[in-house]
Amino acid sequence: MGSLVPIRLVCGEQVIWQNDSPNSSYWCRPIFFEFVKENKITILQEKNAIEQEIADLMDTEVGEINISHSLLMTMIDGKATSILCDTSSQRCDICKATPSEMNNLSLIASKQTDLDLCRYGLSSLHIWIRMMECILHIAYRLTIKTWAVKGDTKCILESKKKNIQDAFKNRMGLLIDVVKQGHGTTNDGNTARRFFANPSITAEITGVSENLIRRFAIILEAISSGYHIDVVKFHDYAQATMQLYVDLYSWYYMPSSVHKVLMHGAAIIESFSLLPIGQLSEEAAEARNKDFRRYRQHHSRKCSRKATNEDILNNLLISSDPLISTKRHKFGRKHKSLSKEAQSLIIERAETFDDDDQENFEIANVDILDTD
Template sequence: MTSLVPLKLETGNVVIWNNPNPSSTFYCRPIKFQFAKETTDFVKQEQSAMEEEIRNLTISNCGNFEVTHELHMTMIDGKVTTIITDTPSAATCNVCLAKPSEMNNLSLMFSRPVREDVYQYGLSTLHMWIRSMECLLHISYNLDFEMWCARGDNKNLKKFRKDMVQSEFKQQMGLLIDVVKQGFGTTNDGNTARRFFRDYQKTAEITKIDVDLIKHFAVILQVLSSGKAINIDGFRGYCKETAELFVHHYPWYNMPSSVHKMLIHGADICKHFSCLPIGILSEEAGEARNKDFRNTRERHTRKTGRLQNNEDIMHNFLISSDPYISHLKPKYNIFKTSSMFPEAMQLLITEETKEFEEEEEQIEVDQEAPENLPDPLE
């Protein structure tokens, strides 16, 4: 599935329109869908085709106005990013090419040269929730023998602890963790991960993971998904503190590439998209389209042939994502400050923080102004 989500319309510094639901399918316009396996050759072929179409885009004439277009290829997951960046392995960081065995060496990671051209593909913030949750779960499964992977008799210890953790999550929080769904991967999805981190204290009791580390992960993920501008310097320091906490408590577990990318390179990637918050560049709308695809194909299409079936799917997608129809729908406030941790709010640049910073700057200017200056009229 290849989709396009309009995010912002502006002239100069004046914002004319903002997408009120950038992570929703309301404005997720389908370009095309194909029944094909995501092989390396196929992904690169599609990337080249899309880049060629972007280069050939012309200025849109809208009456007395001309509209130019700026597109970012960020609605992709880790697998696609690995392929289009020519990274040798999914376990290798696609920004600095660090291997798993090197990722816990923080002094080396913060000084390692990076490929800045990879920043353009974003962070895949939805999958960051899931990968961070799975990282902490795997640490919990291996706590009895404190090794990165289970071998020999340790496999039985890991299986026993995994069954116990799954049972506790189901009984105490009603969550199905790491349960295989036939044809759909596992039950580890975005909603499960958000609940996992929101109730971090209960999660720490069940997994026996350090509660401060879980909360640090929760704060970082809330900041990345907020859709608001981020205080880059504060966020970089918080990510570094989280990485040091991770290595201090669990030096025996190699940091996964997705977690490494978030903690080590997350601030630089957010800085690269200075014109747009990283949270609105999420792949969540594209992932939600997969669920719509199954429901639409089953309930709202003709079953008289593949051509008619696919035609009805595309028509339904075009209607449900029509900008005018979506504009008429009720607006929902997706940024709920009441549900965020205070630490996360401190890392965001909101209207209140902007006003506070302007007041602080004005106070500094007043303090630096010389006193008892002569009246220019005299």
């Protein structure tokens, strides 16, 4: 599925309209959906098609006002990003470091980085899940202390995993790493948010350093906050976190997704200087998967495939209609308070908003392919 989220309309320095919930599916406009297997060929095809459409976009004229559009392709997850950057998912998209190089910080620092690849953003929803899985995989291996698991160490890992899963279920009611029939595991964004919400309990259950879990949580909180991040402070904080990780768990190669945030996060954030990285998340597109399944099952005619698809598309359009969405009640989702540590990574920037004119938008966020 391909979607687009309008983010803001600006005139020079002035912000005329700002989407105050860019991660909500209320603003997530459908571009297309297609029933195909998601692989390298189909992802590249869709990317090229979308890029062509972006190149062909004409200005919108409203009376005497001319509106030009600039689109960012950031609503994608790690798998699609790896394909677009032409790397395997185990390697870093940006510096191409391999797993065995990840924990060698001086080697990593000397690598050439391809800053052009920063334009695909940070996939800030999936990074919650990847960072949670990183902590879990370290926890499962705490007795064996090796990255690769083979032979009899496998049983030790499995029993440790079982204990940790049971502890999460009993103490926090969380199902962790359980394979779901048909699609992926129970590790979703909500699970990861609860995992990081209380670092001391998570550290008690997993046996992993509370300090490291807390630092991961603060980085995630800052990235997802939707505020502008202080790039220098973020860089220093992320570097210190990497050092801590390597000091504690040098035997577990840092996953490429975690490496990308800690090592290149600051550069990626800096490359989108106009917009906070938290507003460029793939979260809205992910939420659309659920909507899609619901509309198909409960809100569509089943007399023909054409009728079913038409009803799904109409539902996607109505539920993201910008005019209707501006009239919706806002249920206190604004200004969720940030922790002190996360606040220290944020820059306060005064921006002027004009709430009365919310009908046009300029900078939009494009998703090319949704990967569940």
